[in-house]
Amino acid sequence: MSHDASAPPAPAFPPALPVLLSATAGYVDTAGFLALQGLFTAHVTGNFVTLGASLVLGTSGAVAKLIALPVFCVVVVASRLAGSALRTRGRAALPVLLVAKLALLVLACILAVTLGPFPNGDHWRAIVTGMTLVSAMAIQNAAHRVHLAAAPPTTLMTGTTTQIMIDLADLLRGETEGRDQTVARLRRMAANVGAFAVGCAAAALLFSQVSVWCFVVPPLLAAVGLTMERASRGHHETPLPKGDGG
Numbered sequence: 001m002s003h004d005a006s007a008p009p010a011p012a013f014p015p016a017l018p019v020l021l022s023a024t025a026g027y028v029d030t031a032g033f034l035a036l037q038g039l040f041t042a043h044v045t046g047n048f049v050t051l052g053a054s055l056v057l058g059t060s061g062a063v064a065k066l067i068a069l070p071v072f073c074v075v076v077v078a079s080r081l082a083g084s085a086l087r088t089r090g091r092a093a094l095p096v097l098l099v100a101k102l103a104l105l106v107l108a109c110i111l112a113v114t115l116g117p118f119p120n121g122d123h124w125r126a127i128v129t130g131m132t133l134v135s136a137m138a139i140q141n142a143a144h145r146v147h148l149a150a151a152p153p154t155t156l157m158t159g160t161t162t163q164i165m166i167d168l169a170d171l172l173r174g175e176t177e178g179r180d181q182t183v184a185r186l187r188r189m190a191a192n193v194g195a196f197a198v199g200c201a202a203a204a205l206l207f208s209q210v211s212v213w214c215f216v217v218p219p220l221l222a223a224v225g226l227t228m229e230r231a232s233r234g235h236h237e238t239p240l241p242k243g244d245g246g
Contacts, residue, residue: 013094014232015188017225018151021140022192024221025155026199028105031214032133034207035112037061037121041133042140042155044072054121061121064130071131075138083146094147095229097139102222104136109215116212136218152192160189 025042032041038054038061040046047065054062079100083093111129118126137155144154152160167186175182206214 013148013151014228017228017232018144018148018154018188019191019195020221020225020228021144021148021154022152022157023195023199023202024218024225025137025140026196027203027221028133028137028199028218029155030200030203031207031218032130034204035116035212035215036064036118036126036130036133039064039068039121039126039130041068041130042137044068044134044137059121061126063122064127067127068130068134071134072138072141075135076142079139079142080146083142092233094143095226095233097143097147098222098226098229101136101139101143102219102226104132104139105219105222108132108136109219112212112215118212136222152189154192154196157193157196160193164189164193 029040029042032039037059038050040050047068051062051065053059054065079097083097086093086096108129111125111132115125115129118129120126121130141155144151148154164186167182167189170182171179171186202217203214206217
């Protein structure tokens with residue numbers, strides 16, 4: 001049976017997945033910042049600011065903040081190459097990337113619980129744990145850019161918040177052209193920002209109560225996300241063609 005080429009493609013991911021990823025990123029970034037002496041594990045460019053603060057104030061963690069961006073970049077490149085290789089073999093790349101992220105978050109949890117707490121951010125224990133978390137978030141960033149590009153960002157909320165304010169301003173001044181699209185975009189972006197904020201708050205609360213044991217939560221969130229993606233793929237996915245013939 002031939003498929004209608006003009007029909008819109010089936011959703012490549014469940015709509016709730018980006019929201020869950022945003023909550024995960026907010027949680028991991030906050031937990032990492034609190035446990036690892038100010039290390040941003042998801043928003044790695046923020047480490048430029050905290051690196052400067054560490055150097056000026058003489059606090060620990062400068063080494064981890066210095067190497068976080070190179071580690072992040074290497075993992076993103078590796079994720080892209082692995083995804084491309086999988087697609088050339090007719091395999092879906094997103095679930096494999098989500099499994100890799102889950103494995104790294106499990107490893108980070110084990111490291112945090114067994115090696116933490118981390119009073120010195122420059123100690124090898126803190127650096128290894130931090131770079132494991134950075135690697136997990138690098139995979140999430142790469143997966144989002146390539147496979148969830150239609151969804152709002154899950155780790156960087158500044159641009160999303162700016163767009164929300166622009167959309168609100170347009171609605172307040174009575175803009176009618178594309179109003180439905182604006183409202184739909186506003187709802188999606190607001191959900192992501194709200195989820196990120198909830199993740200941040202939950203991480204801060206749990207860290208204050210259970211310290212490094214708060215790192216048990218990210219693997220659970222990642223497992224839920226992987227389950228959601230697999231369920232959606234099983235519902236929508238069609239077999240990939242093996243040849244060029246119709």
